[in-house]
Amino acid sequence: MTFQSIVFYLLAGILLASSLSVITAKNPVHAALSLVLAFFTASGLWVLLQAEFLAISLVLIYVGAVMVLFLFVVMMLDINFEKLREGFWKNLPFAAIVALLMAAELGLLLTSRQAGLSSINALPVVAENYSNTKELGKLLYTDYVYPFEIAAMILMVALVAAVALTMRKRKESKYVDPAVQVKVRRNDRIRVVSMAAEQRRASDDSASS
Amino acid sequence: MILTNMNLGPVLPELFLLVAGLAILMLDLVLEENQRGLLHWFSVATLAGCAALTLQPSAEPVFLFNNMFVGDALSGVLKFAACAVTAVSLCYSRSYIAARGMFRVEFYALALFAVLGMLVMISANHFMVLYLGLELMSLSIYAMVALQRDSTKSTEAALKYFVLGALASGMLLFGMSMLYGATGSLNIGVVAQKIASGGANPVLNSIGVVFVVAGLAFKLGAVPFHMWVPDVYEGSPTAVTLFIGSAPKLAAFAFVIRMLAVGLAGLSADWQQMLIILAVLSMGLGNLTAIAQTNIKRMLAYSAISHMGFMLLGIIGANANGFASSMFYIIAYVIMTAGTFGIIMLLAGEQGEADDFDTFRGLNQRSPWKAFVMLLLMASMAGIPGTVGFLAKLSVIQAVVDIGQIWLAVVSVLFSLIGAFYYLRVIKLMYFDEPVANIALPGASESRALLSLNGIAILALGILPQSLMNVCVEAIRHSLHLA
Numbered sequence: 163m164t165f166q167s168i169v170f171y172l173l174a175g176i177l178l179a180s181s182l183s184v185i186t187a188k189n190p191v192h193a194a195l196s197l198v199l200a201f202f203t204a205s206g207l208w209v210l211l212q213a214e215f216l217a218i219s220l221v222l223i224y225v226g227a228v229m230v231l232f233l234f235v236v237m238m239l240d241i242n243f244e245k246l247r248e249g250f251w252k253n254l255p256f257a258a259i260v261a262l263l264m265a266a267e268l269g270l271l272l273t274s275r276q277a278g279l280s281s282i283n284a285l286p287v288v289a290e291n292y293s294n295t296k297e298l299g300k301l302l303y304t305d306y307v308y309p310f311e312i313a314a315m316i317l318m319v320a321l322v323a324a325v326a327l328t329m330r331k332r333k334e335s336k337y338v339d340p341a342v343q344v345k346v347r348r349n350d351r352i353r354v355v356s357m358a359a360e361q362r363r364a365s366d367d368s369a370s371s
Numbered sequence: 372m373i374l375t376n377m378n379l380g381p382v383l384p385e386l387f388l389l390v391a392g393l394a395i396l397m398l399d400l401v402l403e404e405n406q407r408g409l410l411h412w413f414s415v416a417t418l419a420g421c422a423a424l425t426l427q428p429s430a431e432p433v434f435l436f437n438n439m440f441v442g443d444a445l446s447g448v449l450k451f452a453a454c455a456v457t458a459v460s461l462c463y464s465r466s467y468i469a470a471r472g473m474f475r476v477e478f479y480a481l482a483l484f485a486v487l488g489m490l491v492m493i494s495a496n497h498f499m500v501l502y503l504g505l506e507l508m509s510l511s512i513y514a515m516v517a518l519q520r521d522s523t524k525s526t527e528a529a530l531k532y533f534v535l536g537a538l539a540s541g542m543l544l545f546g547m548s549m550l551y552g553a554t555g556s557l558n559i560g561v562v563a564q565k566i567a568s569g570g571a572n573p574v575l576n577s578i579g580v581v582f583v584v585a586g587l588a589f590k591l592g593a594v595p596f597h598m599w600v601p602d603v604y605e606g607s608p609t610a611v612t613l614f615i616g617s618a619p620k621l622a623a624f625a626f627v628i629r630m631l632a633v634g635l636a637g638l639s640a641d642w643q644q645m646l647i648i649l650a651v652l653s654m655g656l657g658n659l660t661a662i663a664q665t666n667i668k669r670m671l672a673y674s675a676i677s678h679m680g681f682m683l684l685g686i687i688g689a690n691a692n693g694f695a696s697s698m699f700y701i702i703a704y705v706i707m708t709a710g711t712f713g714i715i716m717l718l719a720g721e722q723g724e725a726d727d728f729d730t731f732r733g734l735n736q737r738s739p740w741k742a743f744v745m746l747l748l749m750a751s752m753a754g755i756p757g758t759v760g761f762l763a764k765l766s767v768i769q770a771v772v773d774i775g776q777i778w779l780a781v782v783s784v785l786f787s788l789i790g791a792f793y794y795l796r797v798i799k800l801m802y803f804d805e806p807v808a809n810i811a812l813p814g815a816s817e818s819r820a821l822l823s824l825n826g827i828a829i830l831a832l833g834i835l836p837q838s839l840m841n842v843c844v845e846a847i848r849h850s851l852h853l854a
Contacts, residue, residue, distance in 0.1 A: 268578070271574055271578060272574075272578075274574065276573065276574045278572055278574075304437075305437045306437075306439075306499075307436065307437075308435075308436035308437070308439045308440060308500060309439065309497070309499050309500050309503050312491055312500065312503040312504065312507060313503060315389070315484065315487065315507055316503065316506055316507050316510060318393075318484070319481065319484050319507060319510050319511050319514070320510065322396065322477055322480055322481060322484070322514070323477075323481065323510065323511070323513070323514030325477070326475070326477035326481070326514060326518060327514060327517055327518070327520060
């Protein structure tokens, strides 16, 4: 067993265990943190495949940005997670049988001699000055420019959909119009009332002294 | 990359739609409240312009963007149909969405972006482009279903659609990754060559085909992957149901053709068996369950499932005639669905939904012309001679007989007989029952005119189908290089 395969099995084991704990953890915060661990180990696998750019972007985007937001949401929402998980143990036996059968079938198929996975060679050794990031960038903006633009459009749709579903026509949304805010004048906020000066009453004097 | 081919002509419809869609999104910022109606007309004009741009003479397929995009006769016809039917459905929907507070720029922008996704799928020559086009279309549609966010029904429908759609995408991607492992490429042409030359790993190929077909069946709504269809059809606002039921079916057909008929042509023995099972189950369960429905939108959802089964009949043969008859079927089906949901929206009036059978009781006394159009639509869905639905069914069954699967033809005829029951029931309600309430039937003049045209198209194509049939046959022949 080479060093690489030891690292691979170690990372794969952690990945599976942490993914399992994402769906079994009682506390949603623990589940979210397990997902962070799962992403982190997956990025380790990518480093093993010499795809360091993908590994770094996985950590930066998923661990750094997405999961932190996710944790915020989980902590802020008042959801009874126990109630959501009610059917979990009841459905588990059946689901487990189906999942195990599928995994066993796929495993048998893929490890059979006909599948020929054993003949797939190890990764080619690349030149010293080979830059994974540079190659990806080149491909992305030349050969793959069409799918890249479509992906940009998908993000655009996500933006429009998020605005359409959350912003408009909600009575409870705390929406302020900056243009109106900026245009506010002193007279809109305070009212200067002119009053006649009042005479000090005699009873006040006696009370204070 | 050497830019050998910078002729962007075939991509013009997509580019135009993209720019115009974004422009309409921006336009909303400067429009006054009473000018909002312009959004509708700009969107319809965009789709009309886009449809006009697809009418380019392209005898031979043109490949662009590093062979990821293909412009051929097939894509021209399907893109034209998708743009045209979406324009018509937007016209049908206008007064419906205006009455329900959905007349917002987001509705139009999302609809246009969904059409963009369809066009991308129709012209895809690469697994990744197929997938991205599918996601662009699906994400826009999920959001459209949820647009009426105060309605728990549509929120539930959107969530179901989203979760099951994600599952289907996962299956599709897993299948594609297996095919990539087997052939070493994601380009449809290269994959086809690899499989034909025997250079692909057979075990990985078979696993890939199984998952790809399952994912496609999910997207088409074929049994046993149909669970989401009735709930989504019923839960969505009818304008969105109309949208889901029409143009995306054309894109799904293109997906099936590009994926199975072109990319995996060499594995047709594998996918034929699966498609036979899917087709028989869809026709059977769709037609039988539709009888028991009391909600007309749910009934039409099951009817859609059975129609997808019929459409798959033509694909099973894996020959040019079969593909052409499926294409004829899907175009005819889209014309029928657009009209049917158009009528349902017209009957819905200012609020609520016209999804109850009571709305149709005695329609003939209230509005003979609408009842007659609905009669044509239902007759066509049932497959009664003289309408386009009959010829569509006839051509796919003919394709099945041609490949010697007589039993399959017999089964499909039997199921279409069973299906005729629930379509005829609607006709009976309209002509032989007394109206429950004498509600006035308003509706914008343009949608009434379009509905009449829609009914006439059903009859005209039913009597003179040759022009459309020729278009389908020519498109398949030129694009797939099949005899």
